[in-house]
Amino acid sequence: MAGRLAIALASVAVLVLTGYAWNGITDLENNVTRLGGLSLGSGQDGAVDILMVGTDSRTDAQGNPLSPAEAAKLHAGDEVATNTDTILLIRIPNDGSSATAISIPRDSYVDVPGIGMSKINAAYGATKEARREALVESGTSPEQAQTESTAAGRKALIDTVAKLTGVQVDHYAEVGLVGFVLLTDAVGGVDVCLKNPVDEPLSGARFRAGRQVLDGAQALSFVRQRHDLPRGDLDRIVRQQVFMASLAQKVLSAGTLTNPGKLSDLEQAVSRSIVIDDNWDILKFVEQLKDLSGGKVKFATIPVTDEQGWSEDGQQSVVTVNPVAVQRFTSALLTKPAPGRLDRADYTVDVVNAGSVDGLATNVSNIATSRGFLRGTTGNASSPDATSAVMTSERNAAATDLARQMGGLPVQVDPSIPAGHLKLMLTDAYTGPGSITDTGAQPGSTDTAATPAGVTSTTTTTPPITASGSGPACVN
Structure with a gap:
């Protein structure tokens, strides 16, 4: 299950990183599911910062169960978790001149409010479960406890990312597995390229070496795999990044933007899979990105100090990070060359x-x-x-x-x-x-x-x- 959460972010990244491509699709803003009650910023630190997380959801964004055919494509099993194994922070300067999607490794060892030092992928789930148990014990109905604890988990993750990166999170997006498959299929598949052939049964990744086009179900395996990779989860992050770049390129291509059928499929995929905060004005955001070209959309990973570190109690293998170095990295994304440089x-x-x-x-x-x-x-x-x-x-x-x-x-x-x-x-x-x-x-x-x-x-x-x-x- 470790890799399943990782792949969902591709769909939401395309919404953000190709936002201007949706100009004229005014129904999109009305069809996306909204979240309220999140304490978010307003771009006052010089950039719009969007936190994106993936969930192992067996429902669509509206809470409707997936069809048997859709569920079969996910190969996700019956267990449901709220660990956010993929965390992506997209930083866009207020002038809309560039966009950098920053991956945060799921095993990053960080200070989580109310928990202490922990892997960052536990911030959402551990906080949510602790809050849910406390509410139920105090007499709150299970339904209300689920709603309030989920909000607490989201806030814990937002606060943790803000503390690690030094940025004020302005918008929040959450997406389930089905969105990844729907978006990939909506554009007619996505190009990837492998240095070597792959046959890894845990993820179902079985591919030849070289360039090839993957459909949604195949792409799911491509971005889920972390076993048998030289750097494990960090190589998986690279796969996610190149896939998102290729998917974004496909969305921005003339063959997609001039095809009413594909645009309709894309709009339906986004509306079924993505949940965003209720203060996000998508049409205004689209206008901000109107001059953003594909070459100005970049993908990166936060700097790490040790890919094979250990937790303080010596019980967990973790990725150690230096918050000062991470904050210097995110701040540098807003630094423009001096005049004449x-x-x-x-x-x-x-x-x-x-x-x-x-x-x-x-x-x-x-x-x-x-x-x-x-x-x-x-x-x-x-x-x-x-x-x-x-x-x-x-x-x-x-x-x-x-x-x-x-x-x-x-x-x-x-x-x-x-x-x-x-x-x-x-x-x-x-x-x-x-x-x-x-x-x-x-x-x-x-x-x-x-x-x-x-x-x-x-x-x-x-x-x-x-x-x-x-x-x-x-x-x-």
Whole structure:
């Protein structure tokens, strides 16, 4: 059961991270189930912060039982729990310029109000059960006790996340398993990519290596698996993130947004699966995100100090975290480059392999993305007269910086290059990062290349996960 709660967040993430795609679907706001009585903020800390949790619910958002066919797809069994094994905090600056979905590992060892140090996934369930028992013992009806204890569990989780991250939670969303399946099927399946074949019976994950399209039931297994993965739950989080990015990309595609049937299916999936706070003005939120592009939608995980730590009593394996480092991380998401400072994230890099080295474009694209540029398209071209170069519509600091990052390539002006894009043309003569002669740091290791003054970049060569249109990243 440990993995089942993890996957539900994909559906609610799509509602938030592709919010502007729903512009014109005014019925959506009226059809989503609302929650009252939550103590939430109002974006006064510089960002709208949305807490999303998944539940192992056997009902839809309105409390209606699932059909036998829907229940069979979930493979969820009969046990019902309220541990929130997936917790996602989406941070959106008030200007709507970006969105970062931050995963919080379920085993993060944190201070839970009223409980003390505990795994964060117990904040909701343990608080709820303790409150329910106390209410029933005091004579409260079971129905009223269930309602009040559930509200107490939600508040405990909200307060715990706020204390850990240093943010004020402004909106709350909760989703059951069925929403994940419905949304995946509504868009006609979602692309994923695996580095290796998988056959893991506990989750039902049985997939070949490489890129493939999964339907809702298959995707459920893909994001549930944590056994037989090198980093266990942390690798599962990466799977969730790349799946959400791919699902968001699918929702934002022209084939979805211009298809009335798919839009109707998506609206029904959202209305059946998602519960949100009653102060959330979706139409206003949609307007805030109208200029948000897929490349500005990113996924991350809070920094951890030990993936294999132990609880204070030595009885539980936990993920240890430093709240100060976590708060520094969330705060940095609101920091914009100083005036005149180059932000690589403002430029999309397309890579063309004009030579004969297999995989060159993809490898170099990974490196450019890892150094802070947005991932663009990759492809091959037969250009005998081409030379390795950075191509740009006009000479600018970004082109010069990319040319330096790629080993000192020349910069060529090509007015046909779209604004905000840079094109890397690579031939067999290319010897920079990612080439067959390169023996330096590769994606996935620490970046030792110096970032020049006046440039904002990332600090690791692991390519960031975004909802840009370049296809799914291959994962464990």
